[in-house]
Amino acid sequence: MLALPLLAGMAAWAQQPQAQDPIAENLFAPDQVLANQKAIGLDDPQRNYVRAEVLKAQTRFTELQFQLQDAMESLVMLLKQNPVDESQVMAQLDKVLNAEREVKRTQIALMVRIKNKLTPEQQSRLRQLRGKPAE
Numbered sequence: 001m002l003a004l005p006l007l008a009g010m011a012a013w014a015q016q017p018q019a020q021d022p023i024a025e026n027l028f029a030p031d032q033v034l035a036n037q038k039a040i041g042l043d044d045p046q047r048n049y050v051r052a053e054v055l056k057a058q059t060r061f062t063e064l065q066f067q068l069q070d071a072m073e074s075l076v077m078l079l080k081q082n083p084v085d086e087s088q089v090m091a092q093l094d095k096v097l098n099a100e101r102e103v104k105r106t107q108i109a110l111m112v113r114i115k116n117k118l119t120p121e122q123q124s125r126l127r128q129l130r131g132k133p134a135e
Contacts, residue, residue, distance in 0.1 A: 027111035028118070028126050030054045036129050040122040049117050057110040064106065068099040 033042065033050055042050075075092045078085065115123065 023108075027108070027115055028123070029111065030057075030114055032126060032130070033114055033118070036126060039129060040118070040125045042118075042122065046117050050114055053110055053113050057106055060106050061103065064099055064103050068096065068103070071095040071099050 030050055030053070033040070034047070036042075037047055071092065075089065075096055078089050078092055118126070
């Protein structure tokens with residue numbers, strides 16, 4: 001359940017207007033691929049691959065969500081102290097930022113693996129379908 005907001009955020013991130021995000025312009029969110037699977041001619045092995053990769057990523061996102069939540073709770077506790085120990089806060093902030101970084105790495109890795117399973121024609125069709133309702 002915790003991974004769903006992450007995947008939804010990933011989908012929104014990957015579908016931002018192309019002029020604003022050159023990374024999203026070149027990658028495809030899993031939900032975009034699966035929602036348009038007939039329109040792009042996704043075959044069974046490709047569909048099974050995408051689904052399996054999404055399941056692996058969801059597991060990882062759940063782990064990272066717990067790590068991020070724990071790191072944030074610790075950061076908040078440190079910030080509540082009076083006086084605040086700056087070095088402890090900065091060390092804890094690094095843990096929060098590392099967890100966020102790993103979320104982004106996992107998102108990008110998933111979308112790269114999906115893109116690599118799509119043919120150039122399927123990628124072109126997905127670009128055409130961006131911003132349109134799924135067919």
